[in-house]
Amino acid sequence: MAALEKPHAPGSYDVVVIGSGPGGLQTSYCLDRLGIDHALLSADDEPGGMFQRWPVFQRLISWSKPDAPASRDSVEYERYDQNSLVADDAEHRALVASLMGRESVFPTRTAMEAGLRAFEKSACIRVRYDCRWESTSVSEEGVTVATTDGEYRCRFAVFAVGMTEPWKPVLPGIEHVPHYAETATPSDYRDHSVVLIGKRNSGCELADGLLPWARRIVLVSPRAVQTSVLAHATVRPRYFQPLEEHQVGGGVFALDAAVEGIERLPEAGFRVAVAGTSWTGGFVLEADTVIAATGFRVPLGDLPQAGLQTVLGERVPALNPYWESVSLPGVFFAGNATVGAVGLRRHGVGSASTSVRGFRYNARVLAQHIAERLGRVPPHARPLAADEVAPFLAGELCRCSDLWGQKAYLARVVDLDGGGRAFDRGVQPLWHFVDMSGPDAVAVTIETDRDGVTFPGVYVRRRGRLREERLDPQPLNEFEGERYRRELRALIG
Amino acid sequence: MIDRETLSRVTLFADLDGPHLEEVAHTLDDERFPSGGHVVHTGLSSGGFYVIMEGAASVLVDGDERAVLKPGDFFGEASILTGDVAIADVVALGELRCAVADAGDLRPLLQRFPSIAIRMLEAGARRLRAANEWQP
Numbered sequence: 231m232a233a234l235e236k237p238h239a240p241g242s243y244d245v246v247v248i249g250s251g252p253g254g255l256q257t258s259y260c261l262d263r264l265g266i267d268h269a270l271l272s273a274d275d276e277p278g279g280m281f282q283r284w285p286v287f288q289r290l291i292s293w294s295k296p297d298a299p300a301s302r303d304s305v306e307y308e309r310y311d312q313n314s315l316v317a318d319d320a321e322h323r324a325l326v327a328s329l330m331g332r333e334s335v336f337p338t339r340t341a342m343e344a345g346l347r348a349f350e351k352s353a354c355i356r357v358r359y360d361c362r363w364e365s366t367s368v369s370e371e372g373v374t375v376a377t378t379d380g381e382y383r384c385r386f387a388v389f390a391v392g393m394t395e396p397w398k399p400v401l402p403g404i405e406h407v408p409h410y411a412e413t414a415t416p417s418d419y420r421d422h423s424v425v426l427i428g429k430r431n432s433g434c435e436l437a438d439g440l441l442p443w444a445r446r447i448v449l450v451s452p453r454a455v456q457t458s459v460l461a462h463a464t465v466r467p468r469y470f471q472p473l474e475e476h477q478v479g480g481g482v483f484a485l486d487a488a489v490e491g492i493e494r495l496p497e498a499g500f501r502v503a504v505a506g507t508s509w510t511g512g513f514v515l516e517a518d519t520v521i522a523a524t525g526f527r528v529p530l531g532d533l534p535q536a537g538l539q540t541v542l543g544e545r546v547p548a549l550n551p552y553w554e555s556v557s558l559p560g561v562f563f564a565g566n567a568t569v570g571a572v573g574l575r576r577h578g579v580g581s582a583s584t585s586v587r588g589f590r591y592n593a594r595v596l597a598q599h600i601a602e603r604l605g606r607v608p609p610h611a612r613p614l615a616a617d618e619v620a621p622f623l624a625g626e627l628c629r630c631s632d633l634w635g636q637k638a639y640l641a642r643v644v645d646l647d648g649g650g651r652a653f654d655r656g657v658q659p660l661w662h663f664v665d666m667s668g669p670d671a672v673a674v675t676i677e678t679d680r681d682g683v684t685f686p687g688v689y690v691r692r693r694g695r696l697r698e699e700r701l702d703p704q705p706l707n708e709f710e711g712e713r714y715r716r717e718l719r720a721l722i723g
Numbered sequence: 724m725i726d727r728e729t730l731s732r733v734t735l736f737a738d739l740d741g742p743h744l745e746e747v748a749h750t751l752d753d754e755r756f757p758s759g760g761h762v763v764h765t766g767l768s769s770g771g772f773y774v775i776m777e778g779a780a781s782v783l784v785d786g787d788e789r790a791v792l793k794p795g796d797f798f799g800e801a802s803i804l805t806g807d808v809a810i811a812d813v814v815a816l817g818e819l820r821c822a823v824a825d826a827g828d829l830r831p832l833l834q835r836f837p838s839i840a841i842r843m844l845e846a847g848a849r850r851l852r853a854a855n856e857w858q859p
Contacts, residue, residue: 486746488742488745539755543726577770578803665761
């Protein structure tokens with residue numbers, strides 16, 4: 231009988247959303263706010279997605295500040311809380327920040343999970359749990375999603391299934407070693423000599439977690455760690471501890487080398503053959519344990535067989551600026567798979583789409599886009615008087631959390647019709663704005679270059695020609711004053 | 724990351740041995756563009772250095788096609804190295820797959836592997852010669 235009481239029975243819906251992690255919950259919330267009929271399905275039995283299991287060492291690498299320059303119930307506070315989902319109503323906001331301890335600004339995995347559970351309850355999001363997506367068919371009429379509970383037909387399917395499938399590169403012997411996802415408890419590695427393949431997020435997380443237990447840790451990958459880039463990255467707290475141990479000769483080695491092969495020894499242990507990249511030569515490392523900290527991919531099920539194209543080493547779907555598959559129309563993605571819509575790589579810096587702080591805003595823009603495609607809401611177009619445009623954009627540069635969460639990726643757009651009128655067109659992917667021909671318009675972004683300098687970006691389209699301008703940085707990021715309004719007015723003309 | 728096998732077939736990287744090819748593979752991403760999609764926009768600085776792996780792209784100045792780029796060809800480097808905005812559009816002709824280095828990674832990549840820079844210079848010299856011979 232319990233199954234009969236589950237919400238969202240199989241059938242026809244405008245939209246089907248798959249996944250109850252942060253991406254699925256945020257998308258469902260945003261669709262609800264726009265009145266879009268949809269079914270939210272999850273193979274799990276409660277919300278949280280990957281945070282039910284990972285990170286292995288329990289603390290996130292993105293921060294939430296319990297107290298900040300803006301009050302917790304405000305929209306402006308979102309900038310100081312990278313982990314909570316976003317909401318129109320104050321009571322659903324900042325839930326991770328309100329549930330975490332003060333021993334660190336990096337919440338524990340359990341605080342994150344509790345925050346997601348609280349959001350589901352507070353915002354009354356209804357999930358059909360224990361309903362696993364099994365196969366998909368895509369046609370001109372829409373998408374059919376077959377699940378363990380039956381068949382769902384919809385115009386648009388949104389896959390918010392995380393980046394949760396362990397991925398290993400092709401290497402001789404890699405099949406003998408466990409993946410990061412199979413890491414045991416730290417005490418199991420007591421006095422072990424450990425080789426970690428990979429020195430990015432998961433490699434450095436394991437190295438950091440095993441520091442109190444392992445005898446020796448060697449991180450191996452071909453490319454040297456980009457310390458100058460890391461200095462501005464959210465992952466730096468975890469990276470720098472093992473790297474510092476490397477530099478002082480403390481039993482951790484960060485090796486720039488290609489792994490040529492892994493051999494499992496008959497009794498116990500491994501031999502790992504490596505060839506240097508930043509140094510000449512090669513040797514064989516002996517280890518008690520080898521772990522492939524080589525990352526994850528999006529679990530795409532049968533979508534590649536249906537024609538879904540992928541990018542980033544076949545790990546994520548290739549997406550257009552509105553996170554729709556470039557090869558399977560009607561198939562959208564939410565959550566960290568939205569990194570498949572790469573964007574413009576402004577300043578050579580990617581989007582924040584692999585973390586909650588970035589993709590929560592993608593979900594809001596996606597919901598609006600889907601609602602418009604379904605014809606359920608008119609295109610966002612709020613009239614502005616000509617003299618309101620510059621003050622409005624200057625205010626958005628200070629207060630629009632979407633621009634701060636997705637720097638140089640999401641933009642606030644205003645159409646300029648030349649007749650003294652203008653229309654606020656809402657938040658759009660910058661990539662979409664520059665790709666489209668259209669009326670004269672201006673888009674503003676917040677950008678941070680590789681030197682860590684934050685400044686407003688202004689993109690002006692006049693008679694089909696694009697021009698980019700960089701406004702000066704301001705030490706306290708206060709872009710609303712007369713000087714910025716004047717500069718914006720001059721650019722808009 | 725892009726796979727080492729695919730990369731080994733590109734002239735630009737022909738002088739690299741196995742481990743160094745692997746290192747370059749870890750520096751690049753692969754990216755796909757649908758037919759008609761812009762990779763580089765006139766008036767904007769380029770965020771990446773692109774090498775075509777599959778498909779073709781059209782170089783357009785004021786809407787006029789000036790060149791068609793094929794697998795192994797590259798673009799985006801001029802804007803990154805000079806800091807100037809692009810003076811042409813690069814648009815996918817059919818489906819396009821590129822290997823791409825982020826803007827900030829290009830200069831370190833060329834400093835670390837001068838053989839790539841020399842291959843780029845050779846291609847640049849051929850382009851310049853073709854441009855000088857080109858008659859509208």
